[in-house]
Amino acid sequence: MKQKFTLSLFGLAAILLPLSLWFFSKEALVPYLVSLNDRAKKTSLQGEVAGVKAASDFATISTDSLKEIYQGDQVLVLDLSAEATFALSHINSAINIPFEDLNEVLPVIKSDFQNVSLILTCTGCDLENGATQFLDQGLSTFYLYKEGLNEWRKVGGEVGTGKD
Template sequence: MSSAGPKQAIFASLAEIAQALAHAHRLELLEHLGQGERCVEELAARVGLTFANASRHLQILRRASLTATRRDGKRVLYRLAGEGEVVALLQALGRVGERNVAEIELVMAAYFRARDTMEPISRRELTERLRDGLVTVLDVRPEPEFRLGHLPSALNIPWPDLEQRLGELPQDREVVAYCRGPYCVLSFEAVAALRARGFTVHRLEDGFPEWKAAGLPVEAA
């Protein structure tokens, strides 16, 4: 039997990456790692997994070269390996799913579009409005994620605190809200709640990982 050629070797390695992506928990772990470097305990808590299960999923992602690790004392910290490429891969997967999978389209229509029927603001549009000082950028992620990195001059009001902190948002300025990514429900809920209270508010087209992966400026607390 002849040995596999270079194309087959590449396809075999790509298949390992595809297999690593083939679990909802692992996709969610990658979304959280897109916010910044995290230890296993933090990731397990975010995704609602036991430490053992989270560690197993993360090891699969590392074997597929989607994540990398470093030690910090007794803790193992995970991060995306090739951040821009991994974020772009997840974006492409989402586009294919929205285009070809009927179940995804049903969820998009029933949940996401029901809360925000208006076109989101693109990264380019937001960059221009930030330069002209025309908007308030609202980060509705939890504060630990905000500290890891955020859009320039963003105001962090985590979604659960929004009702009690409405006074921090100017009524006479447009608000652009963002969170973890295109399927993160936090920004959709924030947009719906703020519009119901009379704010002029739009949603960023995706989230912090996509902004950072595009090479746009970020800040850290």
């Protein structure tokens, strides 16, 4: 009888222990899961603006759409490439903000370019990581140009060299 009681306690513990661990770990994870959900909502940019369609995580802009709007007063192309890469070739009139300097410059961008559509591009860096930094600073009106300089050249887009 004592052996059956011990075995049933062991069986009960075998069931309750994993359940309690799951429950408490779930409670501990709730703030983290809520944070992930909020971040997902921030990055799910919806709609279509001037040929810009929402992508999986961040809104992107096509080469043709960028070509149509890039000369406008309300558009600013920010190239997150390293200075040396930017100097070799970049979209003409783009402003170089090297990825490693982004955190220092983002507060200025946020205060000075509130009514401007920002287009982020990069050669040789993690563009989506840069976009996440924009979101972390409260900037959400931006688009990623991922198609690159070769596509930009194909549609007759102007390319600059040097630091300007």
